[in-house]
Amino acid sequence: MKRQVSCHIESWAALIPFRISRNVWHTFEGIVCEIGQDGYIGRGEALGVYYLGERNETMLADIESVRAGLESGAGREDLLDLMQPGGARCAADAALWDLESKLSGQSAWEAAGVEPNPIETVFTIGLEDEPEQMGAKAAAATDMNLFKVKLNDDRPVERIAAIREARADARLVVDANEGWIFEQLQDVAPKLQQLGVIMIEQPLKRGGDEQLENYTSPLPLCADESCQHLGELEQAARRYQMINIKLDKCGGLTHGLALARAAREKNLGVMVGCMGGTSLAMAPSHVLAQICDFVDIDGPLLLKNDRLGGFVYERGIASLPDGPFWGIAPKK
Numbered sequence: 001m002k003r004q005v006s007c008h009i010e011s012w013a014a015l016i017p018f019r020i021s022r023n024v025w026h027t028f029e030g031i032v033c034e035i036g037q038d039g040y041i042g043r044g045e046a047l048g049v050y051y052l053g054e055r056n057e058t059m060l061a062d063i064e065s066v067r068a069g070l071e072s073g074a075g076r077e078d079l080l081d082l083m084q085p086g087g088a089r090c091a092a093d094a095a096l097w098d099l100e101s102k103l104s105g106q107s108a109w110e111a112a113g114v115e116p117n118p119i120e121t122v123f124t125i126g127l128e129d130e131p132e133q134m135g136a137k138a139a140a141a142t143d144m145n146l147f148k149v150k151l152n153d154d155r156p157v158e159r160i161a162a163i164r165e166a167r168a169d170a171r172l173v174v175d176a177n178e179g180w181i182f183e184q185l186q187d188v189a190p191k192l193q194q195l196g197v198i199m200i201e202q203p204l205k206r207g208g209d210e211q212l213e214n215y216t217s218p219l220p221l222c223a224d225e226s227c228q229h230l231g232e233l234e235q236a237a238r239r240y241q242m243i244n245i246k247l248d249k250c251g252g253l254t255h256g257l258a259l260a261r262a263a264r265e266k267n268l269g270v271m272v273g274c275m276g277g278t279s280l281a282m283a284p285s286h287v288l289a290q291i292c293d294f295v296d297i298d299g300p301l302l303l304k305n306d307r308l309g310g311f312v313y314e315r316g317i318a319s320l321p322d323g324p325f326w327g328i329a330p331k332k
Helices: 056-065 067-071 076-082 087-104 108-112 131-140 156-166 182-194 210-214 230-239 253-265 279-289
Strands: 004-019 024-037 040-046 123-125 146-150 171-175 197-201 221-223 242-246 269-273 312-314 317-319
Touching: 004 056, 004 067, 024 056, 024 087, 040 087, 040 279, 056 067, 056 087, 076 087, 076 253, 087 108, 087 253, 087 279, 108 253, 108 279, 123 131, 131 156, 146 156, 156 171, 156 182, 182 197, 210 230, 221 230, 230 253, 242 253, 253 269, 253 279, 269 279, 279 317
Parallel strands: 123 146, 146 171, 171 197, 197 221, 221 242, 242 269
Antiparallel strands: 004 024, 024 040, 312 317
16 A cells, blocks of 8 residues: 655635734644545645644644654554644644545445534634624624633623623623633633523633632533543543643544543533634534534634535525535545
8 A cells, every 4th residue: 555645735715804812823833634545536634733733834843753654554543643733743644534535435424333413512702892892793693603712810700791781692602712711711601601501611711720629610611722632531521611722732523523522431521612713623523523522613604715615504404415525435
């Protein structure tokens, strides 16, 4: 068996600047890994984990370090030993899932043992300077009903109140992106519950959330930055009621499926999220989404343009395209 491996960097412009508690994006940059065999090409996209120091150049170097193994036939399970969790392994793993579907005639969804059903995704409302601006964004998204709201330590309750006033019908989850301290969580969690929020994601800093082990929250708490991969699940399970699996963090769909199963065994809720990106980055997460409680794969909705032939988004529902795309077996 002889394969060809190619990787490159891509940049996609944001529809509007996307802001969270610690960063703002005007473009979403990542890598695309392509693996060719027997006339077929599998592709995978990843943005990496910026807060752990991953960059496009480091991800390209990581894939280059295993090029020989990939070209000689290394499979997805082999990558779990050859590469560390992170964006590079995510891109290579996705490319192998896609390639396998084309070679076998079986879709990635079928191979994972799930149906490719349409999935409801959250629509993310990024931070703005004033609560009223965030309320206006929610009011404008008339075809969406499930929002994930980015918060920081500046007037979080007022921001949710403004959104609730604008959209009394909306279901709301919030993501503080490590932006609070424990005392603020204690103060705002009951108030957010009264405003109809149904979950709080990553309120405290990664590595600084040990106080959650003795805290009974009025709302489920979801670990994002605090649970990168299987090696961190045990600790997260003592502090959170859910985990957010991002394939860029854990290193791909192969590991993500194993992490989801392990979380269920610990009676944890499961969310699948994303670091942004095009439909190519969302596709493996759509597979995992079939077994999740919450889904955040709205990356393409935050871009000026998506990849041609990508997912169809309609009223918050992400559906597979009609034509050939990632993980879809070619017609014979």
